[in-house]
Amino acid sequence: xxxxxxxxxxxxxxxxxxxAAVCRDHVVVAAVHLTRIAPINRQVTVEPPARQLRCTTCNxxxxxxxx
Numbered sequence: 001x002x003x004x005x006x007x008x009x010x011x012x013x014x015x016x017x018x019x020a021a022v023c024r025d026h027v028v029v030a031a032v033h034l035t036r037i038a039p040i041n042r043q044v045t046v047e048p049p050a051r052q053l054r055c056t057t058c059n060x061x062x063x064x065x066x067x
Contacts (some may be wrong), residue, residue, distance in 0.1 A: 016052050
């Protein structure tokens with residue numbers, strides 16, 4: 001499998017957003033804070049945060065949407 005952005009063969013993961021293969025140079029490891037519902041419909045953050053791999057394109061879109 002080759003990296004979608006540079007066609008390198010050293011793929012380290014798959015983007016969780018778009019499914020593209022990514023190499024070490026084009027991967028972003030992001031922390032995602034999961035939540036659970038506690039009594040009285042209260043959202044509580046679960047620790048530790050989960051890991052999520054994203055390609056640079058999806059990470060840029062994610063950052064633009066959250067700012």
